[in-house]
Amino acid sequence: MMTQRAPLPLSLPLRFSPAVAAARAAGAPIVALESTIITHGMPWPQNIATAEAVEAAVAAAGAVPATIAVLDGEIHIGLDKARLAALGQARNVAKLSRADLAACLAQGGTGATTVAATMICAAQAGIAVFATGGIGGVHRGAEDSFDISADLHELAQTPVTVVAAGAKAILDLAKTLEVLETLGVPVIAVGQDGFCAFWSRESGLAAPLRMDDPKTIAAAHRMRAALGLPGGQLVANPIPAEDEIAAAELAPLIAQAQADADAAGITGKAVTPFLLDRLYHLTQGRSLAANIALVLNNARLGAAIAVAMRDA
Numbered sequence: 001m002m003t004q005r006a007p008l009p010l011s012l013p014l015r016f017s018p019a020v021a022a023a024r025a026a027g028a029p030i031v032a033l034e035s036t037i038i039t040h041g042m043p044w045p046q047n048i049a050t051a052e053a054v055e056a057a058v059a060a061a062g063a064v065p066a067t068i069a070v071l072d073g074e075i076h077i078g079l080d081k082a083r084l085a086a087l088g089q090a091r092n093v094a095k096l097s098r099a100d101l102a103a104c105l106a107q108g109g110t111g112a113t114t115v116a117a118t119m120i121c122a123a124q125a126g127i128a129v130f131a132t133g134g135i136g137g138v139h140r141g142a143e144d145s146f147d148i149s150a151d152l153h154e155l156a157q158t159p160v161t162v163v164a165a166g167a168k169a170i171l172d173l174a175k176t177l178e179v180l181e182t183l184g185v186p187v188i189a190v191g192q193d194g195f196c197a198f199w200s201r202e203s204g205l206a207a208p209l210r211m212d213d214p215k216t217i218a219a220a221h222r223m224r225a226a227l228g229l230p231g232g233q234l235v236a237n238p239i240p241a242e243d244e245i246a247a248a249e250l251a252p253l254i255a256q257a258q259a260d261a262d263a264a265g266i267t268g269k270a271v272t273p274f275l276l277d278r279l280y281h282l283t284q285g286r287s288l289a290a291n292i293a294l295v296l297n298n299a300r301l302g303a304a305i306a307v308a309m310r311d312a
Ligand code: PSU
Pocket: 034, 036, 037, 040, 041, 042, 113, 114, 115, 116, 132, 133, 134, 135, 136, 137, 148, 149, 150, 151, 268, 269, 270, 271, 272, 276, 291, 295
């Protein structure tokens, strides 16, 4: 094992699905998956179809998927089909980040976990690898709004390797990389030198690190722990070439979406879901098709890293 699991606080309401419990008992590789992408990142019914396809992709690559959400005051590590379907159809589900998690649990609430909250839950469950679409980061105009995702600080504190197609391209990616550097978070590009841009393979920015082999990524994760460094790693896995939307084509549409958000006075947790929904409409659904393709790609790599950690 690469992380030392602290004893669980007696009161932490962790509930493992039968499949994840069996995987833990057998020491099988497990990949955590988040739920905010289901409730706030994609429209119904593609959200549920994608969540199921992502779980299948993890399984096909030799690991056990563990989709994480808070249901009725319990942290579920692994959701069955019925719970996943219910979450995907529910309206007004809370979006839980680091600041909200304890409050939601204490009140017996239900909510979807963001990258930050999923990392916290995964670490408590002894899961070291997590695959998603794109992390949150520094928003455009953050110099005025101060809108910087808690995902960045989580990567600095919680020992989970997060596989994503970088940070979402609605963000200011240059500032996002700067903050990650300040926080001491390793940002590792896979298969190329450039930092990817979610729906596009290249952002025009160089990635600080590059590792093309899942074994190396797994070894780097363990080495950070051996050094006594807290925190995880961001693995920036570019969308497959056949699925990408060129950055130049997206640029004016992202600017339009941001202008719409500013004009509508959207702030806080609503910003990212609003921008993703605007892009969905502005691209006539192509952004969603690309998002689905990149999440599947990340699920496959996440599984390969989890297998490499098990075999180390
Ligand atoms: N990846 C996607 N779509 C998403 C997200 C990730 O492909 O919607 C979610 C994650 O849960 C991430 C959140 O933590 O977007 C970022 O929200 P914010 O910018 O408010 O921190």
